[in-house]
Amino acid sequence: MAPSVSQKRATFRALHQSGCFVIPNPWDAGSASLLAGLGFKALATTSSGYAWSCARADGQLSRAETLTHMRYMVEATDLPINADFESGFADTPEGVAESVGMAVETGVAGISIEDSTGDSRTPLRGVAESVERMRAARAAIDAAGGDVLLIGRAENFFVGRPDIDDAILRLKAYADAGADCVYAPGIRTREHISAVVAAVAPTPVNVLIGWESDLTLQDLANLGVRRVSVGGTLARAAWSGFLSAARLLAEQGRFDGFSGLPSSAELNTLLSGQAKP
Template structure:
């Protein structure tokens, strides 16, 4: 499974990976013919009324992966930072997901307090996850959190299967990132940012939607309700809009 998933990461012909937040959204995306579907930690957190990136949705994430395995689609799971700083515990989690047929995981170094996990710790987490036979997409939140050296982190995570730096929107900067690593590069699609064709042109291998589809679904629900009232269309809620409604991490 992971090798078939790996083969979808072709620089210049990027995998478009839509992100689901529950079984229904995953089934709809699978029905659209996508070869693979990912999950979004923000969507999963919001569905269950828990904070995002706070390590609070381990069980819910595994449960979603278990239901998605019934779909005829490869699955990549956003496991935040692995829900632990202990490589052994992360290895156990990834082994559980691999046993469910999950093809890949997304592991981030950003923490709920706005800091980055120490490089050595995240390297060990990546190594523990890779030992379970899934595609490990190493995400660094240097741009998202505005701290740390992006290229230093990308080089340090070179033993992963892919690299993900959310928050990049400048095409030239994305091209330089692609040139800086032999690993397939994942970019988060942003409305108003580079198009899929432009990202393909600079060698990006994977484009994911993150929380976009979940946020768009909320706008769609409000649009339908406002239409009943004869009101104007709402704006697309931002990531910050959603996280502001969720409980604080404990």
């Protein structure tokens, strides 16, 4: 029997209590199914990965489109889903609360809210404003039962403001405002990761690894990280294979880009649930 939404949320919350787990980012039912078959315990949506599959750039999808995708992903897997909900699709705390209330209704187990503006001239919201938005998200979750995790994101390193002290200040403020887990995507060094973990303890910390890194999951666990996501990296890996083979075909009329691929029979077996990847 498939787990209920409340059971998925309870499972997701328990994962944050101890240890370190990977929460990879699928963008459709097929990628979610394969990741579940590999034994991952939870999944997260990727705004970029889904946008690319819709022939859009990251950030170009509407709230309605994003909510529809979140519901689709929840229904596609028995695993808990953490939602990449960008900046909450609203300019005001009241709007964030409205959006988060809608997101809770999709059945997701976690909701990430960013503090970026989308404006390259002033890419980060002020701390006070960001805290009010986080409090509004917390209140909306609590009003809906309180079993969805709220993840607060400090986007400093993603928007060209790589100030670790400011990022830590923000993450601490978001935890104080009700975030259950915090996240500064783009930090890469052991020193920065350790500093974030120590500063916000005991709040769980998510670390993004979206590039080739010498850090292993065990290394991150030793640093005190609770969960590790990969953002749109798996989607980029898929696009890499597609583009490489397609360019050889279009530019040189060559078919050797098709070497090393899984067979149709293998994919049919994997995606029909008859075998694990």
